[in-house]
Amino acid sequence: MAWLFLAAAAAFEILFALSMKYAEGFTRPLPTVVTVVGVVGGIGFLTLALKTLPVSVAYPVWTGIGSLGTVLLGFVLLGEPLTWPKLLSALAIVGGIAGLKAASA
Template identity: 55%
Template sequence: MAWILLVLAGLFEVGWAIGLKYTEGFTRVGPSVFTIVSMIISVLLLGLALKTLPVGTGYAVWTGIGTVGTALLGIYLLGEPATAARLACIGLIVAGILGLKFAV
Protein backbone atom coordinates (compact mmCIF):
# COMPACT_ATOMS: atom_id res chain seq x y z
CA MET A 1 0.00 0.00 0.00
CA ALA A 2 2.85 2.40 0.79
CA TRP A 3 4.18 2.06 -2.75
CA ILE A 4 0.78 2.90 -4.21
CA LEU A 5 0.60 6.01 -2.03
CA LEU A 6 4.13 6.93 -3.08
CA VAL A 7 3.34 6.61 -6.78
CA LEU A 8 0.20 8.71 -6.33
CA ALA A 9 2.26 11.30 -4.42
CA GLY A 10 4.72 11.39 -7.32
CA LEU A 11 1.92 11.88 -9.82
CA PHE A 12 0.54 14.79 -7.82
CA GLU A 13 4.06 16.20 -7.77
CA VAL A 14 4.02 16.14 -11.56
CA GLY A 15 0.66 17.93 -11.43
CA TRP A 16 1.95 20.77 -9.32
CA ALA A 17 5.24 21.08 -11.18
CA ILE A 18 3.47 21.40 -14.52
CA GLY A 19 0.77 23.51 -12.88
CA LEU A 20 3.38 26.07 -11.87
CA LYS A 21 4.00 26.81 -15.53
CA TYR A 22 0.33 27.62 -16.05
CA THR A 23 -0.09 29.80 -12.95
CA GLU A 24 1.94 32.59 -14.56
CA GLY A 25 3.45 33.52 -11.21
CA PHE A 26 0.25 32.66 -9.32
CA THR A 27 -1.66 35.36 -11.18
CA ARG A 28 -4.18 32.90 -12.70
CA VAL A 29 -6.66 31.63 -10.10
CA GLY A 30 -7.68 28.27 -11.62
CA PRO A 31 -4.19 26.93 -12.27
CA SER A 32 -2.99 28.39 -8.97
CA VAL A 33 -5.66 26.54 -6.98
CA PHE A 34 -4.92 23.30 -8.87
CA THR A 35 -1.21 23.71 -8.18
CA ILE A 36 -1.60 24.42 -4.47
CA VAL A 37 -4.06 21.54 -3.97
CA SER A 38 -1.72 19.20 -5.86
CA MET A 39 1.18 20.30 -3.64
CA ILE A 40 -0.77 19.56 -0.47
CA ILE A 41 -2.01 16.17 -1.67
CA SER A 42 1.46 15.20 -2.87
CA VAL A 43 3.14 15.96 0.45
CA LEU A 44 0.35 14.31 2.48
CA LEU A 45 0.58 11.12 0.43
CA LEU A 46 4.36 11.15 0.71
CA GLY A 47 4.05 11.47 4.49
CA LEU A 48 1.69 8.51 4.63
CA ALA A 49 3.99 6.39 2.47
CA LEU A 50 6.97 7.24 4.67
CA LYS A 51 5.25 5.66 7.65
CA THR A 52 6.51 2.31 6.37
CA LEU A 53 9.10 3.09 3.67
CA PRO A 54 12.63 4.28 4.39
CA VAL A 55 12.82 8.06 4.02
CA GLY A 56 15.76 7.97 1.59
CA THR A 57 14.02 5.51 -0.71
CA GLY A 58 10.63 7.22 -0.47
CA TYR A 59 11.95 10.70 -1.11
CA ALA A 60 14.18 9.57 -3.99
CA VAL A 61 11.34 7.70 -5.68
CA TRP A 62 8.91 10.59 -5.11
CA THR A 63 11.25 13.12 -6.68
CA GLY A 64 12.18 10.66 -9.42
CA ILE A 65 8.57 10.14 -10.43
CA GLY A 66 8.09 13.91 -10.34
CA THR A 67 11.19 14.50 -12.42
CA VAL A 68 10.39 11.90 -15.08
CA GLY A 69 6.74 12.88 -15.33
CA THR A 70 7.50 16.58 -15.50
CA ALA A 71 10.21 16.10 -18.12
CA LEU A 72 7.96 13.93 -20.27
CA LEU A 73 5.01 16.31 -20.00
CA GLY A 74 7.35 19.20 -20.73
CA ILE A 75 8.23 17.46 -23.97
CA TYR A 76 4.61 16.57 -24.77
CA LEU A 77 2.75 19.69 -23.63
CA LEU A 78 5.32 22.47 -23.75
CA GLY A 79 7.38 21.54 -26.79
CA GLU A 80 10.61 21.03 -24.88
CA PRO A 81 13.33 19.17 -26.82
CA ALA A 82 13.25 15.36 -26.88
CA THR A 83 16.88 14.70 -27.70
CA ALA A 84 18.36 11.22 -27.46
CA ALA A 85 20.57 12.29 -24.56
CA ARG A 86 17.64 13.75 -22.66
CA LEU A 87 15.52 10.62 -23.17
CA ALA A 88 18.44 8.42 -22.14
CA CYS A 89 18.84 10.41 -18.93
CA ILE A 90 15.13 10.06 -18.22
CA GLY A 91 15.59 6.32 -18.74
CA LEU A 92 18.39 6.31 -16.18
CA ILE A 93 16.12 7.98 -13.64
CA VAL A 94 13.45 5.33 -14.30
CA ALA A 95 16.11 2.63 -13.81
CA GLY A 96 17.06 4.24 -10.49
CA ILE A 97 13.43 4.33 -9.36
CA LEU A 98 12.99 0.65 -10.21
CA GLY A 99 16.28 -0.20 -8.53
CA LEU A 100 15.15 1.49 -5.32
CA LYS A 101 11.78 -0.27 -5.49
CA PHE A 102 13.35 -3.72 -5.73
CA ALA A 103 16.18 -3.01 -3.28
CA VAL A 104 13.76 -2.38 -0.38
Protein backbone atom coordinates in the same frame (compact mmCIF):
# COMPACT_ATOMS: atom_id res chain seq x y z
CA MET B 1 -0.90 0.35 0.37
CA ALA B 2 2.21 2.49 0.91
CA TRP B 3 3.19 2.11 -2.75
CA LEU B 4 -0.27 3.32 -3.81
CA PHE B 5 0.17 6.34 -1.56
CA LEU B 6 3.56 6.93 -3.15
CA ALA B 7 2.08 6.67 -6.66
CA ALA B 8 -0.60 9.21 -5.71
CA ALA B 9 2.09 11.48 -4.25
CA ALA B 10 4.05 11.27 -7.50
CA ALA B 11 0.95 12.10 -9.55
CA PHE B 12 0.35 15.18 -7.39
CA GLU B 13 4.03 16.10 -7.81
CA ILE B 14 3.61 16.06 -11.58
CA LEU B 15 0.42 18.10 -11.28
CA PHE B 16 2.28 20.60 -9.10
CA ALA B 17 5.17 20.99 -11.52
CA LEU B 18 3.01 21.40 -14.62
CA SER B 19 0.47 23.70 -13.01
CA MET B 20 3.28 26.04 -11.93
CA LYS B 21 4.03 26.60 -15.61
CA TYR B 22 0.38 27.39 -16.33
CA ALA B 23 0.11 29.64 -13.24
CA GLU B 24 2.54 32.06 -14.90
CA GLY B 25 4.16 33.31 -11.69
CA PHE B 26 0.92 32.89 -9.71
CA THR B 27 -0.84 35.49 -11.86
CA ARG B 28 -3.57 33.10 -13.02
CA PRO B 29 -5.96 32.09 -10.21
CA LEU B 30 -7.12 28.63 -11.30
CA PRO B 31 -3.68 27.21 -12.12
CA THR B 32 -2.42 28.76 -8.87
CA VAL B 33 -5.06 26.86 -6.90
CA VAL B 34 -4.18 23.66 -8.78
CA THR B 35 -0.52 24.24 -7.88
CA VAL B 36 -1.38 24.50 -4.17
CA VAL B 37 -3.53 21.36 -4.38
CA GLY B 38 -0.61 19.58 -6.07
CA VAL B 39 1.79 20.59 -3.30
CA VAL B 40 -0.54 19.59 -0.48
CA GLY B 41 -1.55 16.33 -2.18
CA GLY B 42 2.01 15.37 -3.01
CA ILE B 43 3.38 15.99 0.45
CA GLY B 44 0.29 14.55 2.12
CA PHE B 45 0.43 11.25 0.25
CA LEU B 46 4.21 11.08 0.61
CA THR B 47 3.79 11.44 4.36
CA LEU B 48 1.33 8.54 4.37
CA ALA B 49 3.72 6.39 2.33
CA LEU B 50 6.55 7.18 4.75
CA LYS B 51 4.64 5.51 7.57
CA THR B 52 5.91 2.18 6.24
CA LEU B 53 8.44 2.85 3.45
CA PRO B 54 11.99 3.94 4.23
CA VAL B 55 12.62 7.59 3.41
CA SER B 56 15.82 6.61 1.56
CA VAL B 57 13.65 4.83 -1.00
CA ALA B 58 10.32 6.69 -0.96
CA TYR B 59 11.64 10.22 -1.36
CA PRO B 60 13.91 9.49 -4.35
CA VAL B 61 11.17 7.42 -5.99
CA TRP B 62 8.70 10.29 -5.46
CA THR B 63 11.02 12.89 -6.95
CA GLY B 64 12.14 10.54 -9.73
CA ILE B 65 8.66 9.70 -10.90
CA GLY B 66 7.72 13.36 -10.61
CA SER B 67 10.72 14.31 -12.74
CA LEU B 68 10.02 11.67 -15.38
CA GLY B 69 6.35 12.56 -15.60
CA THR B 70 7.18 16.23 -15.87
CA VAL B 71 9.70 15.64 -18.65
CA LEU B 72 7.26 13.50 -20.62
CA LEU B 73 4.24 15.74 -20.12
CA GLY B 74 6.33 18.83 -20.79
CA PHE B 75 7.03 17.28 -24.18
CA VAL B 76 3.42 16.20 -24.82
CA LEU B 77 1.50 19.16 -23.38
CA LEU B 78 3.91 22.05 -23.62
CA GLY B 79 5.82 21.16 -26.77
CA GLU B 80 9.18 21.15 -24.97
CA PRO B 81 11.97 19.42 -26.89
CA LEU B 82 12.77 15.82 -25.96
CA THR B 83 16.45 15.60 -26.83
CA TRP B 84 18.80 12.61 -26.57
CA PRO B 85 20.47 14.04 -23.46
CA LYS B 86 17.05 14.39 -21.81
CA LEU B 87 16.11 10.83 -22.77
CA LEU B 88 19.39 9.41 -21.49
CA SER B 89 19.05 11.36 -18.26
CA ALA B 90 15.50 10.07 -17.84
CA LEU B 91 16.78 6.51 -18.31
CA ALA B 92 19.41 7.16 -15.66
CA ILE B 93 16.63 8.24 -13.27
CA VAL B 94 14.70 5.04 -14.02
CA GLY B 95 17.83 2.99 -13.37
CA GLY B 96 18.41 4.77 -10.08
CA ILE B 97 14.82 4.24 -8.96
CA ALA B 98 14.99 0.54 -9.88
CA GLY B 99 18.27 0.21 -7.98
CA LEU B 100 16.85 1.83 -4.87
CA LYS B 101 13.79 -0.39 -4.98
CA ALA B 102 15.93 -3.51 -5.43
CA ALA B 103 18.21 -2.47 -2.59
CA SER B 104 15.24 -2.07 -0.23
CA ALA B 105 13.97 -5.62 -0.74
